[in-house]
Amino acid sequence: MTEITLGQFYPADSILHKLDPRVKFIGTFVYIVSLFLVKGLVGYIYAIAVLLTFMALSKVPGKIILKSLKPVWFILIITVGFNLFLTQGEVIWQLGFLKVTEAGIRSAIKMGIRLLFLVMGCSLMTLTTTPNQLTDGMERLFGPLKKIHVPVHEVAMMMSIALRFIPILMEETDKIRKAQIARGADFENGNFMKRVKAMIPLLVPLFVSAFRRANDLALAMEARCYHGGDDRTQMKPLVYARRDYIAFVVLLLILAGAILMRIFGDSIL
Secondary structure: OOOOOOOOOOOOOOHHHHOOHHHHHHHHHHHHHHHHHOOHHHHHHHHHHHHHHHHHHHOOOHHHHHHOOHHHHHHHHHHHHHHHHHOOOOEEEEEOOEEEEHHHHHHHHHHHHHHHHHHHHHHHHHHOOOHHHHHHHHHHHOHHHHHHOOOHHHHHHHHHHHHHHHHHHHHHHHHHHHHHHHOOOOOOOOOHHHHHHHOHHHHHHHHHHHHHHHHHHHHHHHHOOOOOOOOOOOOOOOOOOHHHHHHHHHHHHHHHHHHHHHHHHHHHO
């Protein structure tokens, strides 16, 4: 569980770390859109090249980014399974009501690749952006929604706190698990029901610890007279720099390339 990288920040001296968080939010959105635009072998090679380029620019070790895939393996298996067995087409293999079709295989491969790249791209954003930068960037980016009475600051703060507490709770879970194993708890053996019951000594102290941390955080914010809204100032106001405008141009080129891959992807090879 300590290998889960979601919500963790990896400090490094890279161009991605120095970019404005608003640029990284927009860049992540553009990359996700590009993933679902590309098609064909050349399109997926293009998506891989874009992702590898950003990974190299971030200076984040590849093994740390790959660790972000660990929590989504179950979702990946379900997604691939649904596309593999529920897509209509020419039947290649059949066992009872389960059918594997040629179209299902292609669909399963495409969705699996897109999901893997999506998770890695989103993890790259959180690994190169601190929680405070995420909060400020989200608040500034969605600031116009305040005109329709959307609590932008509160939503951004909640998401930032959630991301910040994920690695803390994972570390706490690992400590409680090792402590329970030292006391004789068995989380690996037995049937499904026994393994579910064995999780109770793990979940109860974890929830107690989470509520205690939340209460301590609320008391600390109240003691410091914390309040959000328009009157709140920032220690480091977000200002676009020259590199941010260059990044916007690069994002437009990436999106244009994805659109071209969508139109001409099947005819290139």
